[in-house]
Amino acid sequence: MTPAPTTPAPTRSTEFCNNLALRKAARYLSATYDKALAPVGLRATQFSILQKLNAHGETTITSLADMIAMDRTTMASNLKPLVRDGLVTVEPSAADRRARIVTMTPDGHARLKAALPLWSVVQTRFEESYGADDAARLRAALAAVLDTGFQPWAE
Known part of the structure; x- marks a missing residue:
């Protein structure tokens, strides 16, 4: 008789997986936003892109991807529906034809303006539930993750 297979006990590496914990929380909050x-016809990632463009003005796809901690190819894919909907334009750079410049259109500014109160409600509700000080510490801790020395998009 063959013994029944057993499930291995959780190890420290799986029981305390930083990636899983972060992704679960990110999916939860992303779905909420x-x-x-x-x-207003936006997803959380699109809202974040418009916020960065609003704050920084026109920029290259690569710079925008860096600002949001995303690889360039994924950023280009995320820009397609924004271009389709007339919220941003993507044009070759006059200075470097290989670079593509992203610019928010007047419709993009209007959509962001319409989205801000909706975003603000979730932001406020999260901070009331989680705690404003804890939310600030969470943002600081997550920002520090970006300085841990990994290079996920390096070629």
Whole structure:
């Protein structure tokens, strides 16, 4: 008789997986922000892109990807629906034809303006539930993750 297979006991590496914990929380919050922004036809990632463009003005796809901690190819894919909807333009750079410049259109500014109150409701609700000080510490801790020395998009 063959013994029944057993499931290995969780090890420290799986029981305390930083990646899983972070992704679970990110999916939870992303879905919450996505739901809140749906009435203006934006997803949380698109909202973040528009926020960065609003704050920094026109920029290259590569710079925008760096600002959001995303690889360039994924950023280019995320820009496609924004271009399709007339919220941003992507044009070759006059200085370097290999670079592509992303610019927010007047419709993009209007959509961001319409989205801000919806985003603000979720932001406020999260901070009330989680705690404003804890939320600030969470953002600081997550920002520090970006300085741990990994190079996920290096070629």
